[in-house]
Amino acid sequence: MSQSSNGAAVTPVTRQQCLDLYYYMRLNRAVEDQMMKLFRQNKIVGGLYSSLGQEAISVGTAYALEKRDWMAPMIRNIGALLVKGVKPRDIFTQHMAKYTSPTQGKDGTSHFGDLKNLHIVSPISMLGDLIPVMAGVAMAGRYLGQDIVTMTWIGDGGSSTGAFHEGLNLAATQRAPFVLILENNQWAYSTPVSRQVPIRDLAERGRGYGITSVTVDGNDAIAVFEASRAAVAQCRAGNGPVLIEAKTMRMKGHAQHDPAEYVPKAMHEYWEARDPIVLFEKYLNANNLWDAKAKQEIEARIAALVKEDLEFAENSPMPPPELAEQGVYCEGCHKIEAEWHRPKSEVTPPKSSVEAAWKVKDFGGIEASASGGNGASARAAAKSAQQSAAAAKAAPAPARRPFGRGPKGKRGGGR
Amino acid sequence: MAPVTMLEAIRQAMFEEMDRDPAVVAMGEDIGVYGGAFKVTEGLLERFGNERVIETPISETAIVGAACGMSYLGLRPIVEMQFIDFIACCFNQVTNFVAKGHYLWGAPAPMVIRGPSGGGVHGGPFHSANPEMYFAHTPGLKIVYPSTPYDAKGLLKSAVRDNNPVLFFEHKFLYRRIKEELPEEEYTVPIGKAVTRREGRDLTILSYAAMMHTSLEAAAELEKEGIAAEVIDLRTLMPLDKEAILASVKKTNKLLIVHEDTRTGGIAGEIASLVCENAFEDLDGPIARVTSLDTPVPYAPTLEEHFLPNAAKVAAAARELAKY
Numbered sequence: 231m232s233q234s235s236n237g238a239a240v241t242p243v244t245r246q247q248c249l250d251l252y253y254y255m256r257l258n259r260a261v262e263d264q265m266m267k268l269f270r271q272n273k274i275v276g277g278l279y280s281s282l283g284q285e286a287i288s289v290g291t292a293y294a295l296e297k298r299d300w301m302a303p304m305i306r307n308i309g310a311l312l313v314k315g316v317k318p319r320d321i322f323t324q325h326m327a328k329y330t331s332p333t334q335g336k337d338g339t340s341h342f343g344d345l346k347n348l349h350i351v352s353p354i355s356m357l358g359d360l361i362p363v364m365a366g367v368a369m370a371g372r373y374l375g376q377d378i379v380t381m382t383w384i385g386d387g388g389s390s391t392g393a394f395h396e397g398l399n400l401a402a403t404q405r406a407p408f409v410l411i412l413e414n415n416q417w418a419y420s421t422p423v424s425r426q427v428p429i430r431d432l433a434e435r436g437r438g439y440g441i442t443s444v445t446v447d448g449n450d451a452i453a454v455f456e457a458s459r460a461a462v463a464q465c466r467a468g469n470g471p472v473l474i475e476a477k478t479m480r481m482k483g484h485a486q487h488d489p490a491e492y493v494p495k496a497m498h499e500y501w502e503a504r505d506p507i508v509l510f511e512k513y514l515n516a517n518n519l520w521d522a523k524a525k526q527e528i529e530a531r532i533a534a535l536v537k538e539d540l541e542f543a544e545n546s547p548m549p550p551p552e553l554a555e556q557g558v559y560c561e562g563c564h565k566i567e568a569e570w571h572r573p574k575s576e577v578t579p580p581k582s583s584v585e586a587a588w589k590v591k592d593f594g595g596i597e598a599s600a601s602g603g604n605g606a607s608a609r610a611a612a613k614s615a616q617q618s619a620a621a622a623k624a625a626p627a628p629a630r631r632p633f634g635r636g637p638k639g640k641r642g643g644g645r
Numbered sequence: 646m647a648p649v650t651m652l653e654a655i656r657q658a659m660f661e662e663m664d665r666d667p668a669v670v671a672m673g674e675d676i677g678v679y680g681g682a683f684k685v686t687e688g689l690l691e692r693f694g695n696e697r698v699i700e701t702p703i704s705e706t707a708i709v710g711a712a713c714g715m716s717y718l719g720l721r722p723i724v725e726m727q728f729i730d731f732i733a734c735c736f737n738q739v740t741n742f743v744a745k746g747h748y749l750w751g752a753p754a755p756m757v758i759r760g761p762s763g764g765g766v767h768g769g770p771f772h773s774a775n776p777e778m779y780f781a782h783t784p785g786l787k788i789v790y791p792s793t794p795y796d797a798k799g800l801l802k803s804a805v806r807d808n809n810p811v812l813f814f815e816h817k818f819l820y821r822r823i824k825e826e827l828p829e830e831e832y833t834v835p836i837g838k839a840v841t842r843r844e845g846r847d848l849t850i851l852s853y854a855a856m857m858h859t860s861l862e863a864a865a866e867l868e869k870e871g872i873a874a875e876v877i878d879l880r881t882l883m884p885l886d887k888e889a890i891l892a893s894v895k896k897t898n899k900l901l902i903v904h905e906d907t908r909t910g911g912i913a914g915e916i917a918s919l920v921c922e923n924a925f926e927d928l929d930g931p932i933a934r935v936t937s938l939d940t941p942v943p944y945a946p947t948l949e950e951h952f953l954p955n956a957a958k959v960a961a962a963a964r965e966l967a968k969y
Contacts, residue, residue: 366714400707560753560808568719582694
C-alpha cells in the first residue's frame with residue numbers, strides 16, 4: 231500500500247489495470263482514426279468530433295466505475311463508452327446513421343444510451359443538461375438501495391451554463407453519489423477558456439457548492455484513474471458529490487469542419503509533446519509492465535475488432551423512411567419497473583412518516599451584530615481577513631504536481 | 646361524501662398514487678413543510694417522509710432534469726412548478742431532453758410536471774400564464790388541462806401511471822371555486838379523451854379548463870334565445886381527441902373554439918385546420934374562436950377582464966355563428 235497526497239492508504243494500480251487502461255485508450259484512438267477515414271470517404275452523415283489527446287480522461291474516469299454504476303457521456307467520451315461495454319460497431323453505425331445503430335438512425339454521434347444493461351444515459355447537444363439528470367439517477371439509485379454512483383462529463387465551456395450550476399447545486403444539497411468530470415480542454419469551439427471563465431482552476435466552481443473538488447493532469451491516465459477511483463469511493467460512502475477537473479487540450483478543431491487555426495502553434499506543440507498514449511507507453515516501458523509481445527497482442531486485438539465492426543457497419547442498411555413516424559410515445563413498448571434493493575416498507579407509512587418541521591443548525595446571522603452592529607461586523611471581517619492573509623503567508627505552498635508522471639523516483643504518492 | 650374542491654381532488658390523487666406505489670415520489674419548491682404555495686401537497690411530507698417528498702432549491706432545470714433521471718430507474722416523479730409560468734425556466738430540459746428521449750434512444754420518462762396556471766385572479770403577467778402550446782408543439786409530451794375535480798383526480802392518476810412525460814395544468818381560478826362529489830371507489834380518467842358537457846344541435850363550442858365553465862355559462866344564455874349549443878371539454882390537448890371533435894362538428898355543422906390562451910398559435914388554430922382537412926364539407930359557417938388577446942396577461946383588474954374571454958364574448962360569437 232502506498233500513500234495518497236492526503237495521507238489515506240490507497241491500493242496501487244495493478245499491472246492488469248494498467249494494461250486495460252492502455253487497451254481502451256488505444257481502442258478509443260483506433261475507433262476515431264477509423265472514423266476520420268470514414269469522414270473523408272463521405273460515409274459519416276453529420277459532424278465528427280475528435281477526442282484526440284483526451285483519451286486518458288474518458289478511459290481513466292469510466293474505468294473507475296462498476297458495472298452497476300451509471301454514466302452519461304458527452305460528445306468526446308467515446309473512450310468512456312468503450313470502457314462501459316459499448317462495441318465499436320455501435321459507434322460506427324451511429325455516425326453512419328445506420329438502421330443497426332442503437333438509435334436506428336434517429337440520432338447520430340455518441341447520442342445513444344442503454345437503460346437496461348449498460349446503464350448509459352444519452353447526451354443531448356445542449357450543454358449541462360446531463361448534470362441534473364445524473365444527479366437524479368444518483369438520487370433514485372440511493373432511494374432504491376442500489377448502491378450506485380453516477381458520472382457525467384462537462385467541458386470548460388459547458389461549465390458556464392445554468393444547467394451546470396443548477397445541477398451541481400441540487401446534487402450538493404442532496405449529497406448525491408455523483409461524480410462530475412470537468413474536462414478543461416482549453417477551448418470552447420473557438421474561444422479560449424480565459425475568455426469564458428475568470429478563474430484558472432475550474433475546480434473552484436465545485437468548491438463554491440461546498441463539495442470536494444480536485445484538479446488532475448488529464449493527460450496522465452493513472453492520475454485520472456486514481457482521482458476517479460477515490461471520487462467514486464467517496465460517493466459510495468455517502469459523501470458525494472465530487473467534481474474532478476482534468477486539464478488537457480483539444481488537439482483538433484471543435485469538429486472536423488474546423489481547422490482550429492485560432493489555436494496558437496506553440497500551444498499545440500506544447501500539448502503534442504504530452505500525448506497521453508505516448509506518455510503511458512513510456513510509463514509501461516519504464517516500469518517493465520509489458521513487453522513488445524504484449525503490445526503487439528493489444529494492437530492485433532484492436533485491429534481485428536475495428537475491422538470486424540467496421541465491416542458490420544458498412545454492410546448495414548439505412549433505416550426505412552417510415553421509421554421516422556414511429557416511437558414518439560411509449561405505447562406499452564417498455565415495461566417500467568423499479569428495481570428495489572431495500573424493503574419498500576422503509577419508504578411507506580408508517581415508517582416513512584415524519585414530523586413536518588425544519589430543524590436548523592444555526593440562525594444564520596453574523597455574531598458581531600450582537601455586539602452593537604453599526605459597523606462592528608465589517609470591522610470584525612476586516613480583522614479576520616488580515617489574520618487569514620497572515621496565515622496564508624505562513625503556510626507552505628502546496629507541492630506542484632509535475633506533468634506526466636515526472637522523472638522516475640520522484641513521483642507523487644499513490645503511483 | 647362531501648363535495649371537494651379541485652385542489653383537494655388533486656391532493657387526493659397524489660396521496661392515493663403515492664400510497665399505491667412507492668415508486669411515486671414528489672419533488673418541488675416548498676412542497677414539504679409548507680405544503681406548497683397553494684397547499685396542494687399539504688400533508689404529503691408527514692405521511693411519506695423526506696425521501697419521497699423532496700424539497701428542492703429554486704431551480705426548475707435541476708428539478709425537471711433530476712426527475713427525468715429518476716424516471717430512468719423506474720421511479721414516477723410528480724414535479725411541482727410553483728406557478729406553471731416558471732416552466733419557462735426549464736424549457737430546454739423539458740423540450741429537448743425529457744420529450745425526445747423515447748423517440749431518439751428508447752428511453753421513456755414516466756414523470757408528471759404539474760402546476761397552477763391561468764388567469765382571472767389578478768396574478769399579473771408572471772403568475773397567470775397558459776403556456777400549454779409551447780409544449781403541445783413538442784412531440785413526445787402529453788398535455789392535460791382538466792376543468793373539474795373529478796377529471797383532475799382521475800387524469801392525474803392516469804398521468805402518474807403513463808409511461809410518457811405528462812404536463813398537467815391546474816387552472817388556479819378553479820382550485821377552490823368548483824366543488825364536486827367524488828366516488829369513494831378508485832377510478833381513473835383516460836388521457837386523450839374529450840367529454841361532452843352539454844348536448845346541442847345548433848353549434849359546437851370546444852373548450853377546456855376555466856373556459857369550459859365560461860362556455861357552459863354562455864350556452865345557458867344561448868338556450869334562452871333558442872340556440873342549442875353543444876359544449877365539449879377537450880381535457881387533453883395532446884394527444885388531441887380528433888374523433889370527438891369531428892363527430893360533434895359533423896353533428897352541429899358549426900364550430901366555435903374558446904380558449905384562455907392567447908390567440909395566435911393557440912390550439913384553436915390547430916383545431917380549425919384539423920376540421921378543414923377532415924370535415925370541410927360538413928361546415929355550414931366559418932370556424933370561429935374566442936380567445937385572450939395577443940398580449941401578456943395584464944395586472945389591473947380592468948385590463949385583465951378586457952384581456953380574458955368571458956361568457957358575453959362567447960355568446961356574442963356564438964350568435965354570429967348561429968346566423969349561418
